[in-house]
């Protein structure tokens with residue numbers, strides 16, 4: 556059931572996929588809305604949820620379109636209740652490119668917030684319809700969410716965009732592996748502080764969130780370390796193979812093709 560997903564539609568060639576659990580979130584939000592204000596409540600909470608996740612998709616498209624400009628293939632965007640994820644063929648190891656691809660996501664959120672600012676400014680005096688709140692409130696909620704989304708993603712920890720931005724900045728001076736090590740270490744220190752603060756404040760959801768961030772940092776570094784070792788292993792195999800097939804000094808290699 557974990558792998559269940561629904562392909563929705565393509566946006567300029569990029570497949571948008573909905574994880575099954577997203578439907579549960581939609582149902583849960585509708586029930587919450589009904590409890591609060593009956594059918595108008597269902598309409599309100601569903602519209603808000605869809606608007607919110609549209610912003611999540613736009614954020615991911617920001618990454619995706621920037622990645623494509625650098626020739627990186629984007630397989631799909633997967634929407635889950637915890638957020639969206641653009642799946643790239645490979646992340647370029649040039650720090651400047653990774654930086655731009657990553658920064659493009661939060662930049663989209665700030666751009667949406669700026670547009671919504673204009674929207675709420677013009678709908679300030681719209682009368683409240685038969686809904687729990689007005690169009691103006693809708694705009695305001697979405698605006699603040701986008702600012703939160705942009706800022707939250709800039710926190711310098713993996714798997715957030717901020718972690719990648721920090722890595723890209725470190726990678727201008729260090730090797731990619733060392734840059735990842737230090738970005739992951741900084742993330743783990745911040746997460747550990749967050750976990751202690753969460754325990755101290757009795758906020759156990761925060762403790763779980765920071766524990767997740769702690770292990771995500773570790774996983775990011777370990778995955779890269781494994782890839783680097785595999786690459787080194789295959790480089791070694793190729794080098795040994797070439798050494799075996801190199802003619803010994805003084806011995807001429809027989810030509811493969813006689814003219």
Ligand SMILES: [Zn+2]
Pocket residue numbers: 614615618660661708716
């Ligand atoms: Zn992002």
